[in-house]
Structure formats: C-alpha cells, structure tokens
Amino acid sequence: MTGSQKLILDTPVDVVVMAAGKGTRMKSKLPKVLHRLAGRALLQHVVDTAATLKARQVTVITGHGATEVEAAVQGNSGATGQFYLNFVRQEPQLGTGHAVQQTVPVLRDDGIVVVLSGDVPLTQVDTLQQLIHVSGGDKLALLTIDFADPTGYGRIVRLGDVVQAIVEQKDATPAQRKITEVYSGIMAVPAKQLKAWLARLDNKNAQGEFYLTDIVKFAVADGVSVVAHKIQDAVQVAGVNSPVQLAELERAYQKRIAVALMEQGVRLADPARLDVRGQLNCEQDVSIDVNCVFEGEVNLGEGAQVGPNCYIKNASIAAWAVIHPFTHIEGGAPGSKNAVEVGAGALIGPFARLRPGAKLGAEVHIGNFVEVKNSTLAKGAKANHLAYLGDATVGERVNYGAGSITANYDGANKHRTVIEADVHVGSNCVLIAPITLGAGGTVGGGSTLNKDTPVQALTVARARQISIPNWKRPQKAK
Numbered sequence: 001m002t003g004s005q006k007l008i009l010d011t012p013v014d015v016v017v018m019a020a021g022k023g024t025r026m027k028s029k030l031p032k033v034l035h036r037l038a039g040r041a042l043l044q045h046v047v048d049t050a051a052t053l054k055a056r057q058v059t060v061i062t063g064h065g066a067t068e069v070e071a072a073v074q075g076n077s078g079a080t081g082q083f084y085l086n087f088v089r090q091e092p093q094l095g096t097g098h099a100v101q102q103t104v105p106v107l108r109d110d111g112i113v114v115v116l117s118g119d120v121p122l123t124q125v126d127t128l129q130q131l132i133h134v135s136g137g138d139k140l141a142l143l144t145i146d147f148a149d150p151t152g153y154g155r156i157v158r159l160g161d162v163v164q165a166i167v168e169q170k171d172a173t174p175a176q177r178k179i180t181e182v183y184s185g186i187m188a189v190p191a192k193q194l195k196a197w198l199a200r201l202d203n204k205n206a207q208g209e210f211y212l213t214d215i216v217k218f219a220v221a222d223g224v225s226v227v228a229h230k231i232q233d234a235v236q237v238a239g240v241n242s243p244v245q246l247a248e249l250e251r252a253y254q255k256r257i258a259v260a261l262m263e264q265g266v267r268l269a270d271p272a273r274l275d276v277r278g279q280l281n282c283e284q285d286v287s288i289d290v291n292c293v294f295e296g297e298v299n300l301g302e303g304a305q306v307g308p309n310c311y312i313k314n315a316s317i318a319a320w321a322v323i324h325p326f327t328h329i330e331g332g333a334p335g336s337k338n339a340v341e342v343g344a345g346a347l348i349g350p351f352a353r354l355r356p357g358a359k360l361g362a363e364v365h366i367g368n369f370v371e372v373k374n375s376t377l378a379k380g381a382k383a384n385h386l387a388y389l390g391d392a393t394v395g396e397r398v399n400y401g402a403g404s405i406t407a408n409y410d411g412a413n414k415h416r417t418v419i420e421a422d423v424h425v426g427s428n429c430v431l432i433a434p435i436t437l438g439a440g441g442t443v444g445g446g447s448t449l450n451k452d453t454p455v456q457a458l459t460v461a462r463a464r465q466i467s468i469p470n471w472k473r474p475q476k477a478k
C-alpha cells in the first residue's frame with residue numbers, strides 16, 4: 001500500500017457525515033442510515049471507511065431518528081477506528097449547507113474536511129485518498145462522475161476546464177441540465193475556508209434550502225482553486241433512497257467480495273449466489289457452493305469445502321473439512337470461547353447445527369439433524385444422526401448413537417456430560433448430567449442414565465425385555 005500512503009498529506013483529516021435526512025422513500029420506521037448492507041448499517045459503512053482513512057475526527061450530523069442513529073454507531077467503530085467520533089444535531093433540516101454549518105463549532109481550523117453522506121456506503125478509501133491528494137490541503141476538491149442520465153443531481157458547471165459552480169437540478173437552465181458531469185455529494189475542503197464560506201450561504205434558490213454546493217461559487221470568487229476528481233465507478237457514489245437501491249448496492253458489494261475471493265483462488269460455484277456479511281478469510285483451494293451466507297468472522301482452511309445452502313457465522317473451519325449442504329453454524333463472538341471450531345478433515349452435515357462453543361477436533365463427524373452446543377469433541381468422535389450434545393466433553397473416537405441426547409438442563413442450572421475416549425453410546429439414550437461415562441464403555445440403546453458408568457463396562461438402563469407366549473389379543477365384542 002505504499003502507493004496510496006504517498007497520497008496522504010500531513011494535514012489531519014476530519015470527516016463530516018450528513019445523516020439527518022428522513023429517507024421517506026424507504027417507507028420504513030427505521031431511520032434510513034440504519035438499514036443494513038452486508039449486515040452493517042449504511043452509516044456504519046461510512047464510519048468504517050473514515051476509520052480506514054485514518055481520520056482524526058468523525059462528526060455525524062443527525063436529525064431524523066437522531067437518538068436511535070447515534071446509539072447504533074456509538075462505540076461500534078471499525079476495528080481500525082482510532083478516532084474521535086462525535087455527533088451534532090440538525091433540527092430542523094434546512095439543506096446540506098445548513099447541515100454542515102452545525103459542525104462548525106467542532107471543526108478544527110488546521111484540518112481538511114471530507115464531507116460524506118450516511119446513505120452512500122460503498123465509497124472506497126483509495127478514492128477518498130486521491131480526492132484529499134488533489135485538494136492538496138488548500139484547494140476545494142469535488143468528487144464527480146459522468147452520468148448518461150444526470151437528472152436530479154447537481155451539475156458541474158465549467159468555464160473552459162475550470163470549475164465555476166455546482167448548479168442543482170431545480171435551479172439549472174436547460175443548457176446546464178444537459179451537463180452530464182455531476183457532483184457526487186463528496187468533497188474535500190480546507191476547514192478554515194469551509195467555515196468562512198458556510199457563513200456566507202443563503203437559501204435564495206428553487207428549493208429554499210441552504211446548499212452546501214454554493215461554496216463552490218465562493219471559492220471561485222475568493223480565488224481558491226476548485227478541482228474536480230472524476231471517477232468512473234458509479235457504485236462508489238451511489239446513494240440508497242429506496243429498498244430497490246439498497247438491494248442493488250447489496251449485490252454490487254457482494255460482487256466485489258466474490259471477485260476478490262476468486263482472484264485469491266477461491267472457487268465459487270456462482271459468484272452471484274454468495275453473501276458475506278463480515279469477514280471471510282480463505283486459504284488455498286477452498287470451494288463454496290451456491291447460496292451460502294457467511295457472517296461475522298469466518299476462516300476456511302486449505303481445501304475446505306462448503307456445500308450449498310449453508311449459513312456460517314463466527315467459525316474457523318480447518319483444512320480439508322467438508323461442510324455438507326444445509327448446515328447451520330452459529331458461533332459466538334470471534335476469538336471468544338463461543339466461536340465455533342471445526343477440525344481438519346471433519347465432516348459436518350447435511351442439516352447439522354453447530355451452536356456457540358462447539359469445538360470439534362480433527363476428523364469429527366457430525367451428521368444430519370445433530371445439534372452441538374458448548375461442547376468439545378476430540379479427534380475422530382462421531383455423532384451421525386438425530387442427536388443433541390450440549391455442555392459435553394467428548395473423548396477421541398466416541399460413537400454417539402442416533403437419537404441420543406444430553407439432558408444438560410435441570411430447569412435451573414446447566415450441567416456437564418463427560419464421555420471418555422472410545423465410549424459407544426447406543427441409540428436413543430438420555431444422559432442426565434452431571435454424568436461421566438468411563439472410557440471404553442458401552443451404553444445399551446434406549447438407556448436413561450443418571451449415574452456415572454465404569455470404564456470398559458456395558459451399561460444398560462431400561463426395562464428388561466419379556467415375551468408372553470401365545471398371547472391372545474382382545475376380540476371385538478359382537
């Protein structure tokens with residue numbers, strides 16, 4: 001990344017995020033900037049981008065649903081976030097210029113201010129670094145783009161090559177409306193000048209609003225250069241105004257992730273049918289079938305295979321493990337004891353469910369309709385059919401029969417089940433915890449156990465089978 005690091009100036013970067021608007025077209029009670037893209041609030045994407053940009057300070061302008069919006073992003077900054085996050089309120093909302101005016105008391109004069117919108121989630125950090133670079137710390141830099149249909153956007157008006165103004169759609173002359181270069185809503189501007197220009201804004205325009213975009217005229221009048229940094233990628237400046245646009249951007253985001261994974265060597269059965277809502281890390285020769293959803297932090301080891309229709313959250317799957325179709329894995333917080341671990345060469349599913357704290361060793365087999373929670377299974381242990389293991393410690397090579405369950409909950413407390421190495425638990429057993437099954441023992445099918453079992457023994461706890469010879473079934477009365 002040395003190339004992009006060179007673009008960073010010595011001037012501190014302070015980010016301002018406009019997020020006071022209502023978002024009427026979402027037709028939702030949830031404030032627009034809290035709608036989720038790839039599992040994160042739109043505004044969180046923007047704040048995380050600011051974090052990656054190594055902003056000194058991020059100021060979010062809130063209005064509609066302010067309390068909810070502030071609570072949602074507070075203390076939730078990206079992993080790289082080492083900045084000061086603060087909020088200013090804008091009530092009522094009198095336009096983008098009025099919004100940024102609210103930040104004046106908290107903006108320091110020595111910074112360069114990058115203005116972003118809370119509903120434009122997919123701007124890339126290197127684009128913003130380039131924008132900051134072209135601003136040079138003393139110019140007004142506008143991020144622009146050419147749109148075949150520029151309707152609704154502010155137009156970049158130039159004299160020759162030199163930017164003169166941004167004219168909003170509703171204020172534009174027919175000739176100006178033909179301009180296809182539009183303002184993206186993103187700019188980089190020296191704080192000191194910005195403050196002076198904000199003080200000069202008025203609302204004498206078609207919408208009766210204070211337009212942030214009017215500062216371009218003031219810059220020109222003051223002899224400060226205005227530079228346009230034009231990009232090609234519309235996704236980076238696309239805003240979310242409706243559920244349709246949200247879904248479009250979700251797909252655009254997922255495509256980016258899918259392409260990056262494939263470039264790294266991951267085989268995706270269909271890049272259009274993958275959803276990553278967090279961080280998916282893959283070693284060499286991983287393959288992922290269709291319709292898989294990954295959440296939180298998921299690590300897939302070398303050669304790991306994920307079958308179709310799996311949901312995997314906060315889990316580390318070791319090398320050559322196979323996750324068969326329709327498996328549901330839901331680990332707790334990454335790095336915590338509740339994250340799920342699947343050992344090398346393990347076979348999981350189809351239709352398996354691994355819950356928080358499932359720790360499976362190498363070559364463990366978990367079959368269909370088996371649920372594992374807060375349990376450790378050592379190398380080679382198997383639970384192949386219709387079973388529950390909760391709060392259990394399971395030794396190497398244990399075979400846990402179909403339909404068996406750990407009765408781990410007495411209605412008040414959870415208790416532990418210990419199944420030592422090489423135990424065979426028959427089908428349909430109930431192991432009432434706390435209980436320890438001694439190594440090498442066998443438990444007869446259908447047993448309900450509430451006492452520890454000795455090593456190497458056969459333990460059976462069920463009514464003895466009897467047969468009554470020549471039994472006559474009752475006859476129906478005539």
Ligand code: UD1
Pocket residue numbers: 018019020021022061063090092093094095096097098099117118119152153154155166168182183184185210211212213239
């Ligand atoms: C704005 C630009 C326009 C640009 C377009 C790009 C102005 C005057 N115009 O237009 O040149 O092409 O973005 O999308 O800036 N907001 C507030 N408080 C307000 C008004 C808006 O916080 O009082 C927030 C909104 O929530 C939104 C952002 O500012 O996140 C942009 O506002 P919006 O109303 O979408 O501006 P546009 O009219 O689209």
Ligand code: MG
Pocket residue numbers: 239
């Ligand atoms: Mg808009």
